[in-house]
Amino acid sequence: MPIILYIPLSYLFLLVASSFWTLFPSLLGIADVICIVSVYLGLTSKVRTHYIVLVATIIGYLLDIFSGAPAGFYTHISGLLAYVSTMFNSGWESKSRNGWSVFILVFIMSIFSIGLQNVLLWIGNIELPFESVTMIIRIGISTMLGSGLFFVCDYLHSNKAFGKPNHGQL
Amino acid sequence: MKIRHRGIDNILSVVLLVSTLVWFRNSINVPQENDHIETAILYSSSVMQSGVHRMADVVTSVWDRYFWLVNVEQQNEKLLQENLHINEQILLMNNQKNDIAQLEKLLSFKQSISEKTIGARVLYSSLNTHFTVVQIAIEYDAELSHQIDVGFPVLSSDGIIGKIYKVYGNYSEVLLATDPRFSIDVFVERTGDRGILMGQGKDHAYISTMKYLENDKDIRKGDRLITTGVGTLFPKNIAVGEVIDVRIQEDTLFQEILVEPFAKFSLLDRVIVVIP
CATH class of the missing domain: 2.40.10.350 (Rod shape-determining protein MreC, domain 2)
Known part of the structure:
Protein backbone atom coordinates (compact mmCIF):
# COMPACT_ATOMS: atom_id res chain seq x y z
CA MET A 1 0.00 0.00 0.00
CA PRO A 2 1.38 3.46 -0.83
CA ILE A 3 2.36 5.12 2.43
CA ILE A 4 0.36 8.26 1.57
CA LEU A 5 -2.80 6.18 2.14
CA TYR A 6 -1.93 6.10 5.83
CA ILE A 7 -3.05 9.74 6.00
CA PRO A 8 -6.73 9.14 5.08
CA LEU A 9 -6.70 5.91 7.12
CA SER A 10 -5.45 7.77 10.20
CA TYR A 11 -7.97 10.54 9.55
CA LEU A 12 -10.81 7.99 9.43
CA PHE A 13 -9.57 6.28 12.59
CA LEU A 14 -9.41 9.62 14.45
CA LEU A 15 -12.83 10.64 13.15
CA VAL A 16 -14.45 7.41 14.31
CA ALA A 17 -12.54 7.16 17.62
CA SER A 18 -13.39 10.73 18.58
CA SER A 19 -17.06 10.24 17.67
CA PHE A 20 -17.45 7.03 19.64
CA TRP A 21 -15.77 8.50 22.76
CA THR A 22 -18.86 7.92 24.88
CA LEU A 23 -18.50 4.15 24.33
CA PHE A 24 -14.97 3.97 25.69
CA PRO A 25 -14.20 4.05 29.41
CA SER A 26 -11.09 6.07 28.64
CA LEU A 27 -9.27 7.43 25.61
CA LEU A 28 -5.96 7.15 27.44
CA GLY A 29 -3.21 6.06 25.08
CA ILE A 30 -5.11 6.51 21.78
CA ALA A 31 -2.89 9.42 20.70
CA ASP A 32 0.20 7.38 21.64
CA VAL A 33 -1.02 4.52 19.45
CA ILE A 34 -1.32 6.83 16.43
CA CYS A 35 2.31 7.86 17.03
CA ILE A 36 3.26 4.18 16.66
CA VAL A 37 1.97 4.35 13.04
CA SER A 38 4.79 6.82 12.37
CA VAL A 39 7.26 4.35 13.87
CA TYR A 40 5.90 1.64 11.57
CA LEU A 41 6.24 3.89 8.53
CA GLY A 42 9.80 4.79 9.49
CA LEU A 43 10.80 1.16 10.02
CA THR A 44 9.20 -0.49 7.04
CA SER A 45 8.74 1.95 4.16
CA LYS A 46 11.21 1.74 1.34
CA VAL A 47 10.66 5.27 0.04
CA ARG A 48 12.96 8.25 0.68
CA THR A 49 13.30 9.46 4.26
CA HIS A 50 11.82 12.93 3.78
CA TYR A 51 8.67 11.44 2.20
CA ILE A 52 8.21 9.25 5.28
CA VAL A 53 8.80 12.18 7.65
CA LEU A 54 6.39 14.34 5.62
CA VAL A 55 3.62 11.70 5.76
CA ALA A 56 4.26 11.22 9.50
CA THR A 57 4.07 14.96 10.18
CA ILE A 58 0.75 15.18 8.29
CA ILE A 59 -0.59 12.32 10.44
CA GLY A 60 0.70 14.20 13.51
CA TYR A 61 -1.00 17.38 12.26
CA LEU A 62 -4.33 15.52 12.06
CA LEU A 63 -3.72 14.20 15.56
CA ASP A 64 -3.07 17.77 16.76
CA ILE A 65 -6.41 18.84 15.34
CA PHE A 66 -8.37 15.96 16.82
CA SER A 67 -6.59 15.90 20.16
CA GLY A 68 -6.91 19.61 20.90
CA ALA A 69 -3.15 19.76 21.43
CA PRO A 70 -1.28 22.97 20.61
CA ALA A 71 -0.49 23.18 16.88
CA GLY A 72 2.76 21.43 16.06
CA PHE A 73 2.86 19.23 19.17
CA TYR A 74 2.09 15.82 17.65
CA THR A 75 3.22 17.07 14.23
CA HIS A 76 6.75 17.29 15.62
CA ILE A 77 6.57 14.12 17.72
CA SER A 78 5.19 12.04 14.86
CA GLY A 79 7.78 13.35 12.40
CA LEU A 80 10.64 12.83 14.82
CA LEU A 81 9.51 9.28 15.64
CA ALA A 82 9.38 8.45 11.94
CA TYR A 83 12.80 10.00 11.36
CA VAL A 84 14.41 8.11 14.23
CA SER A 85 12.76 4.88 13.06
CA THR A 86 14.15 5.28 9.52
CA MET A 87 17.63 4.93 11.02
CA PHE A 88 16.77 1.31 11.86
CA ASN A 89 14.92 0.72 8.58
CA SER A 90 17.55 -1.41 6.89
CA GLY A 91 17.96 -3.71 9.89
CA TRP A 92 14.26 -4.33 10.20
CA GLU A 93 13.38 -7.07 7.76
CA SER A 94 10.04 -8.78 7.91
CA LYS A 95 11.67 -12.23 7.71
CA SER A 96 13.42 -11.81 11.05
CA ARG A 97 10.36 -10.29 12.67
CA ASN A 98 8.25 -12.17 15.18
CA GLY A 99 5.62 -11.31 17.82
CA TRP A 100 8.12 -10.73 20.61
CA SER A 101 10.49 -8.52 18.63
CA VAL A 102 7.56 -6.34 17.53
CA PHE A 103 6.27 -6.19 21.11
CA ILE A 104 9.65 -5.15 22.54
CA LEU A 105 10.25 -2.62 19.78
CA VAL A 106 6.80 -1.02 20.23
CA PHE A 107 7.39 -0.99 24.00
CA ILE A 108 10.67 0.91 23.57
CA MET A 109 9.16 3.32 21.03
CA SER A 110 6.14 3.93 23.30
CA ILE A 111 8.47 4.95 26.13
CA PHE A 112 10.41 7.13 23.69
CA SER A 113 7.20 8.72 22.34
CA ILE A 114 5.75 9.47 25.77
CA GLY A 115 9.10 10.77 26.99
CA LEU A 116 9.31 13.01 23.94
CA GLN A 117 5.83 14.38 24.67
CA ASN A 118 6.92 15.31 28.18
CA VAL A 119 10.05 17.01 26.83
CA LEU A 120 7.92 19.05 24.39
CA LEU A 121 5.52 20.00 27.19
CA TRP A 122 8.52 21.19 29.15
CA ILE A 123 9.82 23.16 26.15
CA GLY A 124 6.36 24.72 25.76
CA ASN A 125 6.25 25.64 29.48
CA ILE A 126 3.06 23.65 29.93
CA GLU A 127 2.94 22.54 33.55
CA LEU A 128 1.52 19.07 34.01
CA PRO A 129 1.71 16.83 37.07
CA PHE A 130 3.91 13.77 36.69
CA GLU A 131 1.84 10.65 37.39
CA SER A 132 3.84 7.46 37.19
CA VAL A 133 0.82 5.11 37.33
CA THR A 134 -0.90 6.83 34.40
CA MET A 135 2.38 6.87 32.52
CA ILE A 136 2.74 3.10 32.98
CA ILE A 137 -0.87 2.55 31.86
CA ARG A 138 -0.27 4.71 28.77
CA ILE A 139 2.89 2.77 27.91
CA GLY A 140 0.95 -0.48 28.42
CA ILE A 141 -1.98 0.53 26.20
CA SER A 142 0.32 1.95 23.56
CA THR A 143 2.45 -1.24 23.54
CA MET A 144 -0.53 -3.60 23.36
CA LEU A 145 -2.54 -1.69 20.75
CA GLY A 146 0.59 -0.56 18.90
CA SER A 147 1.82 -4.15 18.51
CA GLY A 148 -1.58 -5.13 17.14
CA LEU A 149 -1.44 -2.15 14.82
CA PHE A 150 1.94 -3.35 13.46
CA PHE A 151 0.33 -6.59 12.33
CA VAL A 152 -2.67 -4.76 10.84
CA CYS A 153 -0.26 -2.48 8.93
CA ASP A 154 1.73 -5.55 7.83
CA TYR A 155 -1.50 -7.05 6.49
CA LEU A 156 -2.32 -3.81 4.63
CA HIS A 157 1.18 -3.85 3.16
CA SER A 158 1.00 -7.47 2.17
CA ASN A 159 -0.45 -8.89 -1.03
CA LYS A 160 -3.42 -10.26 0.93
CA ALA A 161 -5.01 -6.84 1.28
CA PHE A 162 -4.19 -5.16 -2.01
CA GLY A 163 -3.27 -7.91 -4.45
CA LYS A 164 0.48 -7.20 -4.61
CA PRO A 165 3.21 -5.95 -2.31
CA ASN A 166 3.69 -2.18 -2.51
CA HIS A 167 6.48 -1.44 -0.08
CA GLY A 168 8.30 0.79 -2.49
CA GLN A 169 5.52 3.20 -3.40
CA LEU A 170 4.72 6.61 -2.06
CA MET B 1 24.71 9.12 -5.76
CA LYS B 2 23.05 7.11 -3.01
CA ILE B 3 25.03 8.95 -0.32
CA ARG B 4 24.08 12.30 -1.91
CA HIS B 5 20.39 11.27 -1.89
CA ARG B 6 20.67 10.25 1.74
CA GLY B 7 22.25 13.60 2.60
CA ILE B 8 19.44 15.52 0.88
CA ASP B 9 16.85 13.30 2.60
CA ASN B 10 18.37 14.00 6.01
CA ILE B 11 18.61 17.75 5.42
CA LEU B 12 14.98 17.95 4.24
CA SER B 13 13.78 15.83 7.19
CA VAL B 14 15.68 17.91 9.74
CA VAL B 15 14.37 21.16 8.20
CA LEU B 16 10.82 19.76 8.40
CA LEU B 17 11.28 18.71 12.03
CA VAL B 18 12.83 22.02 13.08
CA SER B 19 9.96 23.93 11.42
CA THR B 20 7.38 21.84 13.29
CA LEU B 21 9.22 22.54 16.56
CA VAL B 22 9.27 26.30 15.85
CA TRP B 23 5.58 26.12 14.90
CA PHE B 24 4.81 24.42 18.21
CA ARG B 25 6.74 27.06 20.20
CA ASN B 26 4.89 29.85 18.37
CA SER B 27 1.49 28.25 18.86
CA ILE B 28 2.12 28.18 22.62
CA ASN B 29 3.24 31.81 22.81
CA VAL B 30 0.81 33.40 20.35
CA PRO B 31 -2.99 33.06 20.83
CA GLN B 32 -4.39 30.28 18.64
CA GLU B 33 -5.90 31.22 15.30
CA ASN B 34 -7.31 28.68 12.87
CA ASP B 35 -5.48 28.34 9.58
CA HIS B 36 -7.53 27.63 6.46
CA ILE B 37 -6.48 23.97 6.21
CA GLU B 38 -7.37 23.34 9.85
CA THR B 39 -10.72 25.10 9.47
CA ALA B 40 -11.50 23.05 6.35
CA ILE B 41 -10.54 19.76 8.05
CA LEU B 42 -12.48 20.57 11.21
CA TYR B 43 -15.54 21.76 9.29
CA SER B 44 -15.68 18.73 6.99
CA SER B 45 -15.03 16.42 9.96
CA SER B 46 -17.81 18.07 11.94
CA VAL B 47 -20.36 17.38 9.24
CA MET B 48 -19.31 13.72 9.11
CA GLN B 49 -19.04 13.57 12.87
CA SER B 50 -22.63 14.69 13.31
CA GLY B 51 -23.63 11.64 11.29
CA VAL B 52 -21.20 9.32 13.07
CA HIS B 53 -22.37 10.72 16.41
CA ARG B 54 -25.97 9.83 15.61
CA MET B 55 -24.79 6.38 14.51
CA ALA B 56 -22.88 6.06 17.80
CA ASP B 57 -26.09 6.92 19.65
CA VAL B 58 -27.90 4.13 17.81
CA VAL B 59 -25.06 1.65 18.48
CA THR B 60 -24.96 2.62 22.16
CA SER B 61 -28.69 2.27 22.39
CA VAL B 62 -28.70 -1.15 20.64
CA TRP B 63 -25.77 -2.33 22.81
CA ASP B 64 -27.44 -1.21 26.02
CA ARG B 65 -30.85 -2.57 25.17
CA TYR B 66 -30.15 -5.89 23.48
CA PHE B 67 -26.67 -7.25 24.06
CA TRP B 68 -27.13 -8.74 27.51
CA LEU B 69 -30.60 -9.99 26.68
CA VAL B 70 -29.36 -12.51 24.10
CA ASN B 71 -28.77 -15.16 26.77
CA VAL B 72 -32.20 -14.60 28.24
CA GLU B 73 -33.72 -15.14 24.82
CA GLN B 74 -32.07 -18.54 24.61
CA GLN B 75 -33.56 -19.49 27.97
CA ASN B 76 -37.05 -18.27 27.36
CA GLU B 77 -37.84 -16.70 24.05
CA LYS B 78 -41.42 -15.96 24.74
CA LEU B 79 -40.65 -14.28 28.03
CA LEU B 80 -37.88 -12.31 26.36
CA GLN B 81 -40.23 -10.91 23.75
CA GLU B 82 -42.47 -9.58 26.47
CA ASN B 83 -39.55 -8.37 28.53
CA LEU B 84 -37.93 -6.72 25.53
CA HIS B 85 -41.08 -4.83 24.74
CA ILE B 86 -41.47 -3.69 28.34
CA ASN B 87 -37.76 -2.90 28.72
CA GLU B 88 -37.78 -0.88 25.53
CA GLN B 89 -40.71 1.12 26.75
CA ILE B 90 -39.09 1.68 30.15
CA LEU B 91 -35.72 2.61 28.66
CA LEU B 92 -37.36 4.95 26.22
CA MET B 93 -39.40 6.57 28.96
CA ASN B 94 -36.41 6.77 31.28
CA ASN B 95 -34.28 8.32 28.55
CA GLN B 96 -37.00 10.84 27.81
CA LYS B 97 -37.42 11.53 31.52
CA ASN B 98 -33.68 12.07 31.96
CA ASP B 99 -33.53 14.25 28.87
CA ILE B 100 -36.46 16.35 30.04
CA ALA B 101 -35.00 16.70 33.54
CA GLN B 102 -31.62 17.70 32.10
CA LEU B 103 -33.18 20.18 29.70
CA GLU B 104 -35.42 21.67 32.42
CA LYS B 105 -32.38 22.10 34.68
CA LEU B 106 -30.43 23.71 31.85
CA LEU B 107 -33.36 25.96 30.95
CA SER B 108 -33.83 27.22 34.50
CA PHE B 109 -30.06 27.81 34.73
CA LYS B 110 -30.18 29.64 31.40
CA GLN B 111 -32.95 31.89 32.67
CA SER B 112 -30.88 32.77 35.74
CA ILE B 113 -28.17 34.30 33.52
CA SER B 114 -28.79 37.86 32.41
CA GLU B 115 -26.51 37.62 29.34
CA LYS B 116 -27.66 36.29 25.99
CA THR B 117 -27.10 32.51 25.75
CA ILE B 118 -27.27 29.84 23.08
CA GLY B 119 -27.75 26.07 23.48
CA ALA B 120 -25.31 23.54 22.01
CA ARG B 121 -24.77 19.80 21.88
CA VAL B 122 -21.45 18.06 22.60
CA LEU B 123 -20.22 16.08 19.60
CA TYR B 124 -16.86 14.68 20.57
CA SER B 125 -14.11 14.85 23.12
CA SER B 126 -10.41 15.26 22.39
CA LEU B 127 -8.28 12.12 22.17
CA ASN B 128 -5.55 13.50 24.35
CA THR B 129 -5.99 13.20 28.08
CA HIS B 130 -3.81 16.21 28.90
CA PHE B 131 -5.39 18.72 26.53
CA THR B 132 -9.07 18.50 27.32
CA VAL B 133 -11.11 19.91 24.47
CA VAL B 134 -14.64 19.01 23.37
CA GLN B 135 -16.39 19.89 20.15
CA ILE B 136 -19.89 21.37 20.29
CA ALA B 137 -22.48 21.95 17.60
CA ILE B 138 -25.03 24.75 17.58
CA GLU B 139 -28.10 22.89 16.37
CA TYR B 140 -30.61 25.69 16.80
CA ASP B 141 -30.41 29.50 16.79
CA ALA B 142 -28.32 29.56 13.62
CA GLU B 143 -28.43 33.37 13.57
CA LEU B 144 -26.94 33.65 17.05
CA SER B 145 -24.28 31.04 16.25
CA HIS B 146 -22.46 33.58 14.03
CA GLN B 147 -21.92 35.77 17.08
CA ILE B 148 -19.93 33.07 18.86
CA ASP B 149 -16.26 33.93 19.19
CA VAL B 150 -13.09 32.67 20.87
CA GLY B 151 -13.08 33.10 24.65
CA PHE B 152 -16.88 33.01 25.11
CA PRO B 153 -17.88 31.11 28.29
CA VAL B 154 -19.47 27.67 28.07
CA LEU B 155 -21.62 26.53 30.98
CA SER B 156 -23.79 23.62 32.05
CA SER B 157 -26.48 23.61 34.71
CA ASP B 158 -23.85 22.31 37.17
CA GLY B 159 -21.33 25.07 36.62
CA ILE B 160 -18.63 26.25 34.27
CA ILE B 161 -17.45 23.94 31.49
CA GLY B 162 -14.79 26.02 29.79
CA LYS B 163 -14.40 28.60 27.07
CA ILE B 164 -14.62 28.65 23.29
CA TYR B 165 -11.23 27.78 21.80
CA LYS B 166 -11.88 27.58 18.08
CA VAL B 167 -14.91 28.46 15.93
CA TYR B 168 -15.79 27.03 12.50
CA GLY B 169 -19.30 27.52 11.13
CA ASN B 170 -21.92 26.13 13.47
CA TYR B 171 -19.24 24.12 15.29
CA SER B 172 -16.84 25.18 18.00
CA GLU B 173 -14.18 23.64 20.18
CA VAL B 174 -14.33 24.22 23.92
CA LEU B 175 -11.27 24.29 26.15
CA LEU B 176 -12.41 22.58 29.35
CA ALA B 177 -11.79 24.14 32.76
CA THR B 178 -9.44 21.26 33.55
CA ASP B 179 -7.08 22.00 30.64
CA PRO B 180 -3.71 23.43 31.75
CA ARG B 181 -4.23 26.39 29.37
CA PHE B 182 -7.45 27.45 31.15
Missing part, protein backbone atom coordinates in the same frame (compact mmCIF):
# COMPACT_ATOMS: atom_id res chain seq x y z
CA SER B 183 -7.52 29.98 34.00
CA ILE B 184 -10.29 32.04 35.66
CA ASP B 185 -10.62 34.44 38.57
CA VAL B 186 -12.66 32.88 41.43
CA PHE B 187 -13.51 33.53 45.07
CA VAL B 188 -14.26 31.29 48.04
CA GLU B 189 -17.99 31.56 48.75
CA ARG B 190 -17.56 31.27 52.55
CA THR B 191 -14.78 33.82 53.04
CA GLY B 192 -14.69 35.91 49.86
CA ASP B 193 -10.95 35.27 49.37
CA ARG B 194 -9.87 35.44 45.74
CA GLY B 195 -7.54 33.30 43.68
CA ILE B 196 -6.98 31.96 40.19
CA LEU B 197 -8.40 28.60 39.16
CA MET B 198 -6.20 26.75 36.67
CA GLY B 199 -6.66 23.42 34.92
CA GLN B 200 -4.30 20.60 35.80
CA GLY B 201 -4.51 18.42 32.71
CA LYS B 202 -4.55 15.29 34.83
CA ASP B 203 -4.71 12.01 32.97
CA HIS B 204 -7.22 10.22 35.11
CA ALA B 205 -9.41 12.87 36.78
CA TYR B 206 -11.03 16.20 36.02
CA ILE B 207 -9.21 18.27 38.65
CA SER B 208 -8.21 21.94 38.77
CA THR B 209 -5.98 23.93 41.12
CA MET B 210 -6.68 27.21 42.89
CA LYS B 211 -3.54 29.33 42.93
CA TYR B 212 -2.28 32.48 44.64
CA LEU B 213 -4.18 32.10 47.94
CA GLU B 214 -1.78 32.99 50.74
CA ASN B 215 -0.91 30.51 53.49
CA ASP B 216 -2.69 32.56 56.19
CA LYS B 217 -6.08 32.54 54.39
CA ASP B 218 -8.76 30.25 55.76
CA ILE B 219 -9.84 27.64 53.23
CA ARG B 220 -11.24 24.21 54.00
CA LYS B 221 -12.16 21.00 52.27
CA GLY B 222 -15.72 21.35 50.94
CA ASP B 223 -15.55 25.13 50.32
CA ARG B 224 -17.36 26.20 47.16
CA LEU B 225 -15.64 28.37 44.54
CA ILE B 226 -17.58 30.96 42.53
CA THR B 227 -16.63 33.12 39.54
CA THR B 228 -15.85 36.78 40.24
CA GLY B 229 -16.58 37.93 36.69
CA VAL B 230 -13.27 39.84 36.72
CA GLY B 231 -10.87 39.73 33.81
CA THR B 232 -12.86 37.28 31.66
CA LEU B 233 -16.14 37.09 29.80
CA PHE B 234 -17.55 34.71 32.43
CA PRO B 235 -20.60 36.07 34.28
CA LYS B 236 -20.31 36.70 38.03
CA ASN B 237 -21.52 34.17 40.65
CA ILE B 238 -21.37 30.99 38.57
CA ALA B 239 -20.53 27.87 40.57
CA VAL B 240 -17.13 26.47 39.65
CA GLY B 241 -16.22 23.64 41.97
CA GLU B 242 -15.51 22.35 45.43
CA VAL B 243 -12.23 22.24 47.34
CA ILE B 244 -11.16 18.62 47.81
CA ASP B 245 -7.70 19.04 49.27
CA VAL B 246 -5.65 21.83 50.88
CA ARG B 247 -1.89 21.59 51.35
CA ILE B 248 0.18 24.24 53.09
CA GLN B 249 3.83 24.23 52.09
CA GLU B 250 6.24 25.92 54.44
CA ASP B 251 8.67 26.99 51.74
CA THR B 252 6.11 28.85 49.57
CA LEU B 253 3.82 31.84 50.07
CA PHE B 254 0.73 30.17 48.68
CA GLN B 255 -1.38 27.16 49.55
CA GLU B 256 -1.82 24.26 47.15
CA ILE B 257 -5.58 23.79 46.70
CA LEU B 258 -7.12 21.01 44.62
CA VAL B 259 -10.58 21.68 43.24
CA GLU B 260 -13.11 19.28 41.74
CA PRO B 261 -15.33 21.11 39.24
CA PHE B 262 -19.08 20.72 39.71
CA ALA B 263 -19.61 20.07 36.01
CA LYS B 264 -19.65 16.40 35.06
CA PHE B 265 -17.27 16.51 32.11
CA SER B 266 -17.49 12.81 31.33
CA LEU B 267 -21.28 13.01 30.91
CA LEU B 268 -21.48 16.20 28.88
CA ASP B 269 -24.33 16.26 26.42
CA ARG B 270 -25.91 19.69 26.27
CA VAL B 271 -24.26 22.97 27.21
CA ILE B 272 -24.93 26.68 26.85
CA VAL B 273 -22.66 29.33 25.39
CA VAL B 274 -22.86 32.80 26.93
CA ILE B 275 -22.73 35.69 24.48
CA PRO B 276 -21.46 38.63 26.53
